[in-house]
Amino acid sequence: MKKYDHKKIEKKWQEEWEKQEIYKTSDDLTKKKFYTLVEFPYPSGTGVHVGHAKGHNAVDVYARYKRMNGYNVLIPMGFDAFGLPAENFAIKNKKHPSEFTQENINNFIKQIKKFGCSFDWSRTIDTTDPKYYKWTQWIFLKLFEMGLAYEKEAPINWCPSCKTGLANEEVINGKCERCDSNVEQRNMKQWFLKITEYAERLIKDLDDVNWPEYIKTSQKNWIGKSEGVEIEFNVSAEALAKAEKITVFTTRLDTIFGCTYVVLAPENKIIDNLKSSITNISEVEKYIEIAKNKKDLERTDLNKDKSGVKLEGIFAINPFNNEKLEIWVADYVLGSYGTGAVMAVPAHDERDMEFAKKYNLKSKIVISKKTGSIDSNYFELSEDEKLLSEMSAGNYDGRVCNSGKEFNGLTSEQARRIMLEKAEKEGFGKRKINYKFRDWLFSRQRYWGEPIPIVHCEKCGNVPVPENELPLLLPEVENYEPTGTGDSPLAAIDSWVNTTCPKCGCGAKRETNTMPQWAGSSWYFLRYIDPKNDKALASQEKLKHFMPVDIYFGGAEHTTVHLLYSRFWNKVLYDAGVVSVSEPYKRRVQHGLIAGEDGRKMSKRWGNVINPDDVIEQYGADTMRTYIMFMGPYSEGGIWSTTAINGVNRFINRVWLLQDKEISSDDDDKETITLLHKTIKKVGEDIENVSYHTALAQLMILLNHISSKEKISKNLFKTYLQLLAPFAPHITEEIWNNINPNNQSIHISTWPKYNEELIQEEDINFVVSINGKMRDIIKINKDKTQDDILEALQIKVDSVGNVDVHHTKLISYLEGQNIKKIIFVKNKMINFVI
RNA sequence: GCUGACGUGGUGGAAUUGGUAGACACGCUGGUCUAAGAAGCCAGUGGAGUAAAAUCUGUGCGAGUUCGAGUCUCGCCGUCAGCACCA
Numbered sequence: 001m002k003k004y005d006h007k008k009i010e011k012k013w014q015e016e017w018e019k020q021e022i023y024k025t026s027d028d029l030t031k032k033k034f035y036t037l038v039e040f041p042y043p044s045g046t047g048v049h050v051g052h053a054k055g056h057n058a059v060d061v062y063a064r065y066k067r068m069n070g071y072n073v074l075i076p077m078g079f080d081a082f083g084l085p086a087e088n089f090a091i092k093n094k095k096h097p098s099e100f101t102q103e104n105i106n107n108f109i110k111q112i113k114k115f116g117c118s119f120d121w122s123r124t125i126d127t128t129d130p131k132y133y134k135w136t137q138w139i140f141l142k143l144f145e146m147g148l149a150y151e152k153e154a155p156i157n158w159c160p161s162c163k164t165g166l167a168n169e170e171v172i173n174g175k176c177e178r179c180d181s182n183v184e185q186r187n188m189k190q191w192f193l194k195i196t197e198y199a200e201r202l203i204k205d206l207d208d209v210n211w212p213e214y215i216k217t218s219q220k221n222w223i224g225k226s227e228g229v230e231i232e233f234n235v236s237a238e239a240l241a242k243a244e245k246i247t248v249f250t251t252r253l254d255t256i257f258g259c260t261y262v263v264l265a266p267e268n269k270i271i272d273n274l275k276s277s278i279t280n281i282s283e284v285e286k287y288i289e290i291a292k293n294k295k296d297l298e299r300t301d302l303n304k305d306k307s308g309v310k311l312e313g314i315f316a317i318n319p320f321n322n323e324k325l326e327i328w329v330a331d332y333v334l335g336s337y338g339t340g341a342v343m344a345v346p347a348h349d350e351r352d353m354e355f356a357k358k359y360n361l362k363s364k365i366v367i368s369k370k371t372g373s374i375d376s377n378y379f380e381l382s383e384d385e386k387l388l389s390e391m392s393a394g395n396y397d398g399r400v401c402n403s404g405k406e407f408n409g410l411t412s413e414q415a416r417r418i419m420l421e422k423a424e425k426e427g428f429g430k431r432k433i434n435y436k437f438r439d440w441l442f443s444r445q446r447y448w449g450e451p452i453p454i455v456h457c458e459k460c461g462n463v464p465v466p467e468n469e470l471p472l473l474l475p476e477v478e479n480y481e482p483t484g485t486g487d488s489p490l491a492a493i494d495s496w497v498n499t500t501c502p503k504c505g506c507g508a509k510r511e512t513n514t515m516p517q518w519a520g521s522s523w524y525f526l527r528y529i530d531p532k533n534d535k536a537l538a539s540q541e542k543l544k545h546f547m548p549v550d551i552y553f554g555g556a557e558h559t560t561v562h563l564l565y566s567r568f569w570n571k572v573l574y575d576a577g578v579v580s581v582s583e584p585y586k587r588r589v590q591h592g593l594i595a596g597e598d599g600r601k602m603s604k605r606w607g608n609v610i611n612p613d614d615v616i617e618q619y620g621a622d623t624m625r626t627y628i629m630f631m632g633p634y635s636e637g638g639i640w641s642t643t644a645i646n647g648v649n650r651f652i653n654r655v656w657l658l659q660d661k662e663i664s665s666d667d668d669d670k671e672t673i674t675l676l677h678k679t680i681k682k683v684g685e686d687i688e689n690v691s692y693h694t695a696l697a698q699l700m701i702l703l704n705h706i707s708s709k710e711k712i713s714k715n716l717f718k719t720y721l722q723l724l725a726p727f728a729p730h731i732t733e734e735i736w737n738n739i740n741p742n743n744q745s746i747h748i749s750t751w752p753k754y755n756e757e758l759i760q761e762e763d764i765n766f767v768v769s770i771n772g773k774m775r776d777i778i779k780i781n782k783d784k785t786q787d788d789i790l791e792a793l794q795i796k797v798d799s800v801g802n803v804d805v806h807h808t809k810l811i812s813y814l815e816g817q818n819i820k821k822i823i824f825v826k827n828k829m830i831n832f833v834i
Numbered sequence: 835g836c837u838g839a840c841g842u843g844g845u846g847g848a849a850u851u852g853g854u855a856g857a858c859a860c861g862c863u864g865g866u867c868u869a870a871g872a873a874g875c876c877a878g879u880g881g882a883g884u885a886a887a888a889u890c891u892g893u894g895c896g897a898g899u900u901c902g903a904g905u906c907u908c909g910c911c912g913u914c915a916g917c918a919c920c921a
Contacts, residue, residue: 173918213838213839214838214839214915214916217837217838217916218838218915218916218917221837221916221917222916222917224917224920226920226921228921248921249920249921250921251920251921252921263921306919331919332919332921333919333921334919334920334921336920337920337921338920338921342921343921344921345921349921350835350919351919351921352921354919434920434921435920436917436920556915559916560916630846630858630859631846631847632846632847633847636847638846639845639846641845641846641860643845643860643861644845644846644859644860644861645860646860647859647860647861648859650859650874651859653874693846693847693848693858693859694847694848694857694858696858696859697847697848697857697858697859698857698858699858700858700859701857701858704858765854767853767854769853769854769901769902770901771901771902772853772900772901772902772903773902774853774854777854820901821901822901823853823901823902825853828853828854829853829854829902831853831901831902832901833901833902
């Protein structure tokens with residue numbers, strides 16, 4: 001047999017498959033569908049990297065397996081092409097970003113095609129194509145119409161280097177996700193999407209999807225649901241024009257009798273209302289000014305010393321016991337969460353404790369571990385430091401004490417319920433749910449994004465661009481550079497900005513901000529279903545048929561960004577009656593990063609980047625695909641190894657050499673048949689579980705076995721090729737055609753079935769152990785009883801445990817011993833306890 | 835700090851319900867082929883021990899449950915990921 005020439009053969013089949021259109025998804029809605037998806041790439045100038053190869057090949061293995069199982073598989077590929085690199089390139093080279101984008105897309109297609117994946121290229125999408133973003137804009141109008149898109153002046157995250165606003169999801173540890181610059185706060189009028197309105201459903205519907213638990217937990221943490229109570233404290237002061245109240249949010253109403261002061265965030269507006277009564281107002285204002293000037297990072301640094309100022313001359317009244325409480329302003333309380341005010345209970349909260357210690361404030365224990373018998377009054381914090389630090393740390397539930405007859409002795413949980421009832425009845429408190437995450441900041445001050453289809457009219461306010469005027473095209477602009485003033489480059493094009501109001505016809509101005517990069521990817525999975533439709537984002541019928549995505553492959557970096565945003569958009573479209581499922585992705589599989597050979601993240605800087613093109617050139621796509629899938633569990637990362645890929649290349653070449661075997665018309669021997677059926681079962685199950693590395697290990701075991709045979713049956717050979725076909729599509733197709741000339745492609749052949757009866761081996765390895773230690777293994781027919789085994793071992797045990805043994809290996813262990821017990825597990829083992 | 839996951843040879847990693855630990859592969863060692871090398875192919879490969887066996891020991895550390903623990907329970911130690919003053 002000639003050496004396997006991967007260059008020639010892979011090219012030949014890639015062309016042949018494209019010609020025959022064997023991977024084209026049928027629009028026949030009577031066929032059972034299977035929708036496999038992988039995140040679409042951003043077409044960067046540097047081309048594809050091994051991360052793409054990992055995700056694309058993984059989805060392809062799954063798709064090929066499902067296709068061979070008779071499904072009409074949808075496996076599309078497209079490009080998420082709006083974004084800063086193209087824009088930065090445009091700024092530098094004074095060229096339109098679309099030129100650069102198009103070049104990169106073409107290059108990506110060329111490179112990805114070399115992987116040999118079964119993507120249906122006729123469905124390719126590009127988020128920057130006006131025919132595509134027409135529908136991105138259409139969805140925005142839906143959001144606007146439904147009251148889910150609104151404009152508001154608010155402090156937002158601003159990246160000084162990218163010169164644009166950012167969503168909270170794009171800020172990592174106070175830094176811009178893209179460029180790592182420190183993010184600043186700016187007060188700006190911006191567009192927001194009301195994702196918080198969907199918070200509850202975004203949490204609850206996670207119960208219905210097959211996702212790894214850690215992603216669900218991450219999303220839940222990000223949303224940060226917190227159930228608690230808002231309580232109003234009256235403010236008492238000498239000279240107050242009108243009655244004022246401070247509302248606090250707490251999840252620990254059961255500790256309210258332990259409240260010894262109230263803290264306001266520096267941003268809390270109520271301070272203005274109380275101004276006239278605060279005797280040290282200048283000191284307070286000075287503190288607020290300092291706090292405002294602090295960067296977010298400084299304020300949220302846990303290690304920093306807590307600071308604050310007492311508001312002299314005024315008090316808050318605890319509505320439960322009418323105690324007069326000091327009021328403080330301190331920047332450890334966030335203005336953006338809850339009510340911007342908290343009740344401080346130093347004995348049961350670590351942060352309050354730290355603050356109280358610093359300023360020598362009082363504390364009181366109101367939750368006891370035991371029965372509520374602690375009966376102390378206020379005491380100095382220094383008195384029992386150990387006890388206090390124990391109680392304040394974490395969520396300390398126990399029994400209520402020091403809280404009045406009405407409540408003492410209740411469990412924390414009971415107290416929360418009964419106290420809330422009282423608060424509601426007397427009108428100073430109500431149940432409240434807060435979420436950590438914020439509405440999605442949706443406007444960007446950059447050029448290369450979808451224009452927001454809104455017109456600002458002095459008379460009519462914000463008016464949507466009529467649907468029939470979509471797409472609202474990105475205008476040509478002389479300068480792509482962001483202005484940095486908070487205006488996008490679009491604002492400089494007077495002819496575009498000045499327009500007429502679609503409602504009243506008066507002169508009006510266009511919105512000049514663009515959408516963030518996340519917009520196009522928030523719904524792309526819907527467009528693949530019907531990519532050429534110009535009447536709707538996709539036809540209702542097709543959406544109903546193909547949604548949801550059955551399995552979605554991608555990277556771990558999208559856990560709380562893309563995955564959350566796209567779930568939100570899908571739900572909005574579900575509510576709008578556009579899509580028929582409320583969760584877009586039934587199953588999610590995430591993979592870890594492949595690191596360079598030196599163990600570091602692949603980067604030009606380290607010179608450790610592996611380029612898929614080079615790997616394919618050297619070994620072929622089949623070897624690359626198989627190697628990446630064999631590296632280890634798919635969800636884990638891994639370290640690239642040029643020696644390990646050699647091993648896989650050997651495996652592929654040994655498959656090629658199977659053609660040297662004589663093909664026999666006889667059946668294979670029993671052992672081979674058993675192993676074959678075991679392999680069919682395991683490979684199928686492992687692919688379903690995305691445990692590709694163990695499927696391949698099994699295929700290697702079978703190959704090792706048949707390599708030792710002189711002859712193999714045609715059926716065995718064909719089946720083997722089919723099992724390997726999802727991983728190594730080219731070489732299997734070539735051999736398949738060599739042994740079955742003019743047959744249809746292996747990739748649309750029917751996946752082999754296994755016979756459960758043939759898997760059962762007649763002879764099994766039966767373990768004999770003494771006191772749990774393995775001492776011998778005997779080969780014996782299956783389904784033997786304990787007596788059969790004893791007989792086979794030539795062992796007799798009488799009723800009092802005396803043993804008569806002739807089995808040579810066991811004599812030294814059992815002779816003269818008294819058997820206390822025999823444990824027998826059918827078809828597995830027997831254990832003598834002596 | 836909190837939450838979650840995980841600790842198995844020189845390396846990547848296997849191991850239904852607790853029942854032969856280390857499958858498969860890399861690497862390494864020896865052999866074969868070769869003028870030589872590369873690539874193949876054959877054999878070996880957790881550690882200790884032996885001429886070879888036998889045997890002992892072994893899944894981060896320490897205890898426990900069990901006839902039997904990589905797997906279950908508790909306590910440490912370590913690694914990774916997410917969150918990070920959210921009251």
